[in-house]
Amino acid sequence: MNAPEFNEKQLLADIDQLRGQFPQTQDLYREVCILLFFRYGVTPTTNKLYQLVRKGSMSAPAEALGRFWEDLRDKSRVRIEHPDLPESLKTAAGELVAQLWSSAQAAAQEGLAELRGDAQIQVAEARQLQAVAEADRDAIRASHALVSQTLEQAHARIGELEQALAAREATIAALEGQLQNARGENTGLLQKLEEARRDFSTELEKLRAAASLAEERYRASEARALMEIDRERTAAARLQKELDATRKTAEQQAERQRVETSTLNQQLGxxxxxxxxxEGNLKEVTTNRDLVSDELKTVRNLLNDKHAHATRMENEAIELRVQLDQAQRKLEDLAKVAKPVRQRKPKPV
Structure with missing residues (x-):
């Protein structure tokens, strides 16, 4: 008898139907063995049964297959020992059944060994998968903890950044206020510097004019004093010469001019x-000269004081210029600090 054509889809449908009819594992494996061997002409093996049924432990198909061959052998022996069969047919049938039994046992053992090997491989793979799954689980837990920690740190960092941003905005507002104040101070300093320059120029011109006038007065007074001194010296020298001449004349004419003695004495007085x-005029001229010298010294001292005052004003102007440069650099630094902060907008949380 030819074996029916093998249709795997139909086989799977029949097995699904048997699952509902035979809920017991051994009964289901036995019926699948019968279905394969008698309907589809396929010799059942342990591996084949397990691949089709996938139920119970891996020893269940081997046990069911063994019982199937044992039942088949018992039933075949009954038929073979039927009294109506010839002896030669009984012998041939017995040998055929024995051969089938041996082949079935070998196939069953081979399927069992293959199934055991597959089972061991599957167990090893399952254990490996379990280890990988446990490692993945631990990694996921660690990652989850790390993510939670990172999230908390991120929230804390966001809070810090928001506080820093608020502080930065307050700092920018304060710096802008300082910038406006510095600009006002800068304008005031420039005005003061310009006024100081004008006052310094005016005062310097006045000092120069006063110094020139005092110098001219001193020269004129000195020239007049020298002229008076020369004139008085000339007069004194002339009078001394006249006195000497008179004395000589008086000595020579003492006897003759006794009468004129009183007159000469009066003239002498x-x-x-x-x-x-x-001499009084000479002293007065000398005193005037000293007064002029003192005045000149006073003017010179005043001029020196004015020069010192001018030097101080120049130093103050230089200090004002330095302060102005520092304020300008501070303005530039503030502008540089404020510019990137204005350009950098806070990211939405």
Whole structure:
């Protein structure tokens, strides 16, 4: 008898139907063995049964297959020992059944060994998969903890950044206020510097004019004093010569001019008075000269004071210029700091 054509889809459909009819594992494997061997002409093996049924432990198909061959052998022996069969047919049938039994046993053992090997491989793979799954689980837990920690740190960092941003905005507002104040101070300093320059120029011109005038007065006074001194010296020298001449004349004419002695004495007194007056004038001129010298010294001291004042004003102007440069650099630094902060907008959380 030819074996029916093998249709795997139909086989799977029949096995699904048997699953509902035979809920017991051994009964299901037995019926699948019968289905394969008698309907589809396929010799059942342990591996084949397990691949089709996938139920129970891996020893269940081997046990069911063994019982199937044992039942088949028992039933075949009954038929073979039927009294109506000839002896030669009984012998041939017995040998055929024995051969089938041996082949079935070998196939069953081979399928069992293959199934055991597959089972061991599947167990090893399952254990490996379990280890990998446990490692993945631990990694996922660690990753989840790390992600939670990172998320908390991120929230904390966001809070810090928001606080820093608020502080930065407050700092920018304060810096802008300082910038406006610095600009106002800068304008005031420039005005003060310009006023100081004008005052310094005016005061310097006044000092120069006063110094020139005092110098001219001193030269004129000195020239007048020198002229007076020369004139008084000339007069004194002339009077001294006249006195000497008079004395010589008086000595020579003492006897002749005794009468004129009183007159000459009177003239001499007048001359002495005149000399005293001249000497007084000389002292007055000397005093005037000293006063002029003192005035000149005073003017020079005043000029030196004005020069020192001008030097101080120049130093103050230089300090104002340095402060102005520092304020300008501070403005530039503030502008540089404020510019990137304005350009950098906070990212949405």
């Amino acid at each position: 007048d001359f002495r008075q005149r000399v005293g007056e001249l």
